[in-house]
Amino acid sequence: MSDFWIHLLVYLVILFGFVIVSVLIFIWLERRLIGRFQLRPGPNRAGPFGLLQPIADAIKVLIKEDIIPSEADKGVFWLAPLVAFVPVMLMFAAIPFADGVMLVDLNIGILYILAVSSVTVIGIFMAGWSSNSKYSLLGAMRTIAQEVSYEIPLVLSILGVVMLTGSLSMNEIVKAQDVPFILLQPLGFFVYLSAAMAEVNRTPFDLLEAESEIIAGFHTEYSGMKFGLFYLMEYAEVLAVSAIATTLFLGGWQGPLLHPVFWFIAKVLLVFMFIIWVRATLPRLRIDQVMAFGWKFLLPLSLANLVITAFEILIAPDINTAVLIGINIAVMFGLILLFSRFYKLGGGRVSIK
Amino acid sequence: MSVLSNTGGGILKGMRLTFKHLFRPWITVQYPEEKLAMSKRIRGNQVIWVKETCIACLACARACPVKAINMEVSRGEDRKLKVDHMSIDFGLCIFCGLCVESCPTKNAIYMGCGYETTTYRCTNVEKAEGQSFSECRCRELILTGDELGPSETRVLSGYDRPDAAEKLPLQTLLINKKGYFER
Numbered sequence: 074m075s076d077f078w079i080h081l082l083v084y085l086v087i088l089f090g091f092v093i094v095s096v097l098i099f100i101w102l103e104r105r106l107i108g109r110f111q112l113r114p115g116p117n118r119a120g121p122f123g124l125l126q127p128i129a130d131a132i133k134v135l136i137k138e139d140i141i142p143s144e145a146d147k148g149v150f151w152l153a154p155l156v157a158f159v160p161v162m163l164m165f166a167a168i169p170f171a172d173g174v175m176l177v178d179l180n181i182g183i184l185y186i187l188a189v190s191s192v193t194v195i196g197i198f199m200a201g202w203s204s205n206s207k208y209s210l211l212g213a214m215r216t217i218a219q220e221v222s223y224e225i226p227l228v229l230s231i232l233g234v235v236m237l238t239g240s241l242s243m244n245e246i247v248k249a250q251d252v253p254f255i256l257l258q259p260l261g262f263f264v265y266l267s268a269a270m271a272e273v274n275r276t277p278f279d280l281l282e283a284e285s286e287i288i289a290g291f292h293t294e295y296s297g298m299k300f301g302l303f304y305l306m307e308y309a310e311v312l313a314v315s316a317i318a319t320t321l322f323l324g325g326w327q328g329p330l331l332h333p334v335f336w337f338i339a340k341v342l343l344v345f346m347f348i349i350w351v352r353a354t355l356p357r358l359r360i361d362q363v364m365a366f367g368w369k370f371l372l373p374l375s376l377a378n379l380v381i382t383a384f385e386i387l388i389a390p391d392i393n394t395a396v397l398i399g400i401n402i403a404v405m406f407g408l409i410l411l412f413s414r415f416y417k418l419g420g421g422r423v424s425i426k
Numbered sequence: 427m428s429v430l431s432n433t434g435g436g437i438l439k440g441m442r443l444t445f446k447h448l449f450r451p452w453i454t455v456q457y458p459e460e461k462l463a464m465s466k467r468i469r470g471n472q473v474i475w476v477k478e479t480c481i482a483c484l485a486c487a488r489a490c491p492v493k494a495i496n497m498e499v500s501r502g503e504d505r506k507l508k509v510d511h512m513s514i515d516f517g518l519c520i521f522c523g524l525c526v527e528s529c530p531t532k533n534a535i536y537m538g539c540g541y542e543t544t545t546y547r548c549t550n551v552e553k554a555e556g557q558s559f560s561e562c563r564c565r566e567l568i569l570t571g572d573e574l575g576p577s578e579t580r581v582l583s584g585y586d587r588p589d590a591a592e593k594l595p596l597q598t599l600l601i602n603k604k605g606y607f608e609r
Contacts, residue, residue, distance in 0.1 A: 110444050113454045354444040355437065413433035 084176040088165045095341075096308040100127040102342075103349050110353035131301065139297035142205055149203035154295070154302035157196025161309045163189045168316045169244045171326045171333035182243035183235065186317060187228060190272070193310065194220045197281070197291050200303070204294035212290025215360060216274065216281040222367040223271040223278075229375035230264035233382040234321045247325030255322040256398045260378040260405040262322045264371050266347075269318065271367065273310040276352035278363055315344035362418060370416050377408055453600055462598040464539060466584040466591040469521050472538025473514055474582055475574035480534040482507035486525035494518035495525060513570040515563055516543065526586050536576075537585040539594070543567075 101116070101124060108115025116123035141150060167182040169175040179185050194217055201213020235241055237257060238249040255262045271278040282290035292303045319325055319340040328336030358366070381404060385397065455462055464470070482499040498511040521537070529535045548564040576582055584591020 106448075109448050109452070112447060112450055112452050114452050114456070350441065350444065353447075354440045410433050 081176070088162070088176065091170075092162065092165060092309050092312065093305075095312050096305055097127040097131070099308050099312060099345060100130065102345070103352075106346065106349045107353055110350070134301035134304070135298060137297040137300075139299065140294075142294050144205040145294065146203040146205070149199050150294075151299075153196050153200035153203060154299045154306070155196070156199055157193050158302050158306040158309070160189045160192040160196070161306050161313060164313045165316070167243050168313070168320060169247055169325060170337050172248075173244055174326075174334070175244065178242060178244050181241045183231060183241050183246070183317075183321070186243075186313075187224075187231070190310075190313070191220075191224060193306070196306075200295065201291040204291070206294050208287040208289070208293045209291050211287050212281040212293070216291065218360075219274075219278065219280060219363055219367070220272055222364060223268045223371070226264050226367060226371035226375040227268035227272060229372070229379055230258075230261045230268065231321060233258045233261040233375075233378050236379075236382050236386060243320050243325075247320055247327060250324045250327060252394055252398070253322060253324040253327075257394075257401060258322065258378070258382070259402050260374065260408060261382075262318070263405065263409070264375045264378065265322065266318060266344075268367070268371055268375075269314040270348060270351065271363065273307065273314050275311065275348055277355040277358055279357060280360055280363060311345065311348065312341070315341045315348070318344045365416075365418050370412055374408060374412055463595045464541070465597045466594045467586075468537070468539055468541075468583050469523050469585050470538045470541045470583055471516070471521060471543040472540045472580055472583075473516075473519060473521075473525065473574070474536040474538045474576050474580050475512060475514070476534050476536070477509070477512075477572070477575060479531055480509060480512075481531055482509045483530060485528045485530060486535050489524045489528035491522065491524065492518045492520055494520075511570070512574065513568055514574060515568045517564045517567040523585055532587065533589075536587055536590060537583040538576075539581040539583045540579055 104126065105115040105123065116126040119125040119129045141147060164186050166176040167179050167185055169178075197216045198213045201209040201211075201216070204210070234246060234254050237254065238246045240246060240249070274281050280290075281287075282292070287293070292300055295303060316337075319337060323340045323344070324336075325340075326333035326337040328339075385392075385401075389397075482497070484497055484499060487493075487495040487497045494515045496511070496513045496515070497509060499507050500510050502508045523537055525535050526537055545566045548566060550562045550564065581594075582590040584594055
């Protein structure tokens with residue numbers, strides 16, 4: 074009994090520390106890298122290399138005035154940041170940092186993570202609705218449309234990995250990866266990363282806070298610590314997505330020589346830097362483009378990936394791994410080219426009378 | 427139309443371009459530490475008055491559209507005009523350069539190269555009878571006599587003064603910054 078409580082306490086402290094420190098580092102890294110991508114140095118005044126910049130930001134947010142709109146639904150307005158933030162923290166419970174180093178080794182780990190991550194949308198919608206502002210509401214509605222649509226290709230792309238492993242446990246999935254699943258599931262990784270970036274509202278899909286259209290989306294009316302919590306939530310979500318991508322596709326904590334935790338963190342940083350790179354490159358999509366990309370491109374791709382994976386498992390279970398990797402990558406490029414051919418915007422009928 | 431057109435190749439191209447940008451030197455000028463050399467003919471926030479060459483003709487004071495130059499002259503014993511008092515209110519000055527252009531000697535009044543005239547404090551000069559608050563002048567911005575002369579921080583600008591321009595360094599342009607357009 075006491076072992077259980079000690080385990081719980083230690084891991085809670087570790088997880089909170091990990092998330093907070095990683096978010097601070099992520100904010101610094103993102104601002105520095107985005108700066109370099111745009112030919113500017115990025116923040117470099119607070120501390121060496123601007124390392125203290127996120128701390129300065131955090132202090133600024135903490136001591137800011139906390140404004141609640143007079144017409145807001147106060148109870149919901151207060152609860153929204155918590156409802157949005159807590160599920161993100163819960164996601165880290167089932168992510169393995171090293172062999173078995175996790176809060177709980179759930180045998181339905183990935184299912185649990187997906188289920189919990191969906192709850193965040195409710196927090197965002199609560200924020201948008203209770204703010205009593207058209208910008209907030211529009212941003213929240215966009216988020217719901219986007220996150221609910223992208224959940225489907227996200228889950229389907231993960232199913233490929235689950236089929237290969239035959240287990241939903243995150244630790245088992247990592248252990249099963251003699252070859253990182255990015256090689257056996259390149260298409261799945263592509264779909265997962267695209268859908269995950271839409272899930273966490275990173276730049277090509279950051280419609281819910283399109284500055285030029287709806288100011289800041291769902292957190293327009295938020296200030297002070299409540300805004301800080303949303304900010305923390307967004308970065309923690311990116312951290313979670315990077316960690317899941319690492320665990321499912323990049324071999325998790327597996328790696329030669331060095332400590333597993335090092336490999337895990339290095340891979341998470343790598344995925345995060347890739348996400349920043351995409352952010353630095355691609356402009357924001359329109360809402361119809363986002364929906365069409367999700368439903369007409371990612372969904373059929375992920376379904377095709379599922380069918381192909383099933384065929385590989387059933388028909389050719391003993392095929393040489395190198396050959397399989399070659400086939401998979403070829404199939405990925407073929408399918409992406411094929412689906413891009415047939416992909417077009419619109420096609421539905423919208424009549425306004 | 428080739429098979430590969432419209433299949434996300436543009437995204438890859440863009441990703442390649444941004445990746446290249448990652449290794450380019452930045453073009454930001456870190457201002458207080460790094461400064462660009464301004465144009466040789468800059469009209470900075472300074473007007474420099476050289477006492478020795480001034481002939482006290484009052485041309486600059488008359489040319490000033492905002493009456494910022496306050497110059498009092500009198501005839502000395504040798505029948506020559508001399509300056510009793512000279513002050514310029516930089517709170518009024520619009521840095522138009524008309525005083526510089528109007529000077530008949532062409533070497534008694536100059537624009538300055540400096541553009542950092544911020545002060546921490548502004549003490550109001552005593553308000554005169556019937557003067558509104560906004561007409562009060564700021565004491566720190568009124569320079570008198572020797573304060574108007576050239577010094578290390580008050581470098582003569584080449585505005586309307588080709589001989590002063592020759593001594594100034596070439597203007598830094600971002601084009602001249604090495605490494606930006608290469609690669």
